[in-house]
């Protein structure tokens with residue numbers, strides 16, 4: 263992976279289960295494309311609570327500047343991480359089978375005042391946007407990331423303009 267910081271990851275992508283990877287891979291792919299150093303871990307709030315606390319408590323000291331946390335169902339992972347670290351937590355509601363991710367969304371977005379979690383769209387769009395948001399947060403201190411983000415957005419705009427007629 264190309265890195266802007268050889269000392270370690272700037273963004274941690276965590277998820278409650280390996281089953282969340284189908285969704286969260288979209289965050290990893292965006293960070294990879296933008297050259298943002300990152301790591302990926304399964305950290306479960308209810309299956310590995312001690313690991314969750316350890317991960318959150320060590321995050322700032324290890325150099326993480328954002329944590330993208332995806333979870334489904336009773337999705338307390340992002341909120342619990344945010345409770346244990348001042349590193350900004352970007353929550354991604356994973357689309358659950360039973361309730362299509364509405365349960366995940368409400369679990370993550372409805373944080374009581376005092377401990378914020380930035381909450382993104384349900385599913386792969388949310389995962390991708392969380393990565394783009396993390397890159398934007400890092401851009402001021404990491405010019406190469408800012409340039410990669412600007413180039414991505416320009417390509418996206420050009421692509422829409424170049425294919426304005428939906429029949430072709």
Ligand code: RP5
Pocket residue numbers: 277278279280281282306332333334335356
């Ligand atoms: C949550 O429960 C995970 O984030 C996942 O979205 C959901 C289901 O997990 P598995 O039963 O597939 O491991 O903890």
